[in-house]
Amino acid sequence: MKRPLGPFPGDDASAFALENVADAVFAVDRDFLVRYCNLAAGEIARIDPAEAIGRTCREVFGVSNCRSVCVLRQSMEEARPIANRIVTLKRQGCPDVPVTISAAPIWAMGGAVIGGVQVFRDLSGGGFVSRLAGLQPLDDFGTRDPQLSEIVRMLPQIAQSDSTVLLLGESGTGKEVFARAIHKLSERSSGPFVAVNCGALPEQLMESELFGYKSGAFTDARKDKPGRFALAEAGTLLLDEIGDLPYAMQAKILRALQERAYEPLGGVATLPADVRVIAATNRDLGKMVADGAFRQDLFYRLSVVVIRIPPLRERPGDVPLLVDRVLGRCRMAVTKRIEAISPEAMERLLAHDYPGNIRELENILEYAAILSPGRTIELCHLPEHLRGPAPACPFKNGRTMAEIRFLAAREAVARCGGNRNAACRELGISKDTLRRILGRRDEERG
Known part of the structure; x- marks a missing residue:
């Protein structure tokens, strides 16, 4: 029309x-x-x-x-x-x-x-x-990484089942964000989402924290207290850092998953567990099983659906997207309007390998936003360990911006098996722009 x-x-x-x-x-x-x-x-x-x-x-x-x-x-x-x-x-x-x-x-x-x-x-x-338009339920996962994009694409299907999910990823990769997304997309979204860090609970209190206790179960138990399984009833329970779960507790978790039931500490009645369990860890559970530190039967029970979240160093193309999102939060946190980041500072961020992943990037940008007197983050505002000579940037390496664009476009087309429409979606550009980038570079070579 x-x-x-x-x-x-x-x-x-x-x-x-x-x-x-x-x-x-x-x-x-x-x-x-x-x-x-x-x-x-x-x-x-x-x-x-x-x-x-x-x-x-x-x-x-x-x-x-x-x-x-x-x-x-x-x-x-x-x-x-x-x-x-x-x-x-x-x-x-x-x-x-x-x-x-x-x-x-x-x-x-x-x-x-x-x-x-x-x-x-x-x-x-x-x-x-x-x-x-407000139509995207997965708005926390802006990414140009093919592997992460495929994970995000599958999340709605995973969410619709009630199967246990195991999230694998380094510390700071956003495992809890994925767990919350699965909960929001599931039929349990109207129920509670309860997260518990297994590594942060004292071993002697872990059973009562997870399953609750009855009055009189121990000296100070003057009244009944619900555990995390009860609090997550009709919702989702995230067992974060499950690799830190003591061996003795692993059997109790296994029973709760297999029988969908548990007994509070000091109780005699078995209570139903209408809970969808998501587990997360930054440890190698397979190796822990081989070393005898993690139960093999629990490992298999948790591994119905396994999602490996790639670390930030494997998807440097997502750094600019994350920078913009984090700066939006920094504007509120430090009560100043940070509108831009200089090319030199961005180059240094792209070159960093982020052992602390997204959490580390957030801390770097919050620090820089506090130090910046104006509306732009410059190289001098980054933490000291990022101000020195930068390692080779995966997007630059002495090339011009036109060369960088050409290489990124060519690699995207190759990753997509020659499908230029798919490459455009991955890069977030139009077909005309892709054609112009590849054509202009070929003309320069000619």
């Missing part, structure tokens, strides 16, 4: 091109009434693009922080184009979405500004239209 452009310049060919780009594009007049809206922008607004015509852009898109991040208004008032401004769009009831915005004024024949056009592109990696 051809969309009306009003009095703004545009021919059929350019209008057709705008309809078919992945980026959201819209144009307004001097009163910020929408005069053009492409299909991608209409999907975000959850409106037929034709119905957006004649309404204010604020009304159409419903962005609550519209005035504070309006690059289009600045472009029109200053009568100049503004390119690649990174902002975070907020809509009520929807996850925040980091985007890059470009805007330009539209001039009449006499030179007066009669409106403006704006393009915005998702930086979250999590699906722009679905995230901004």
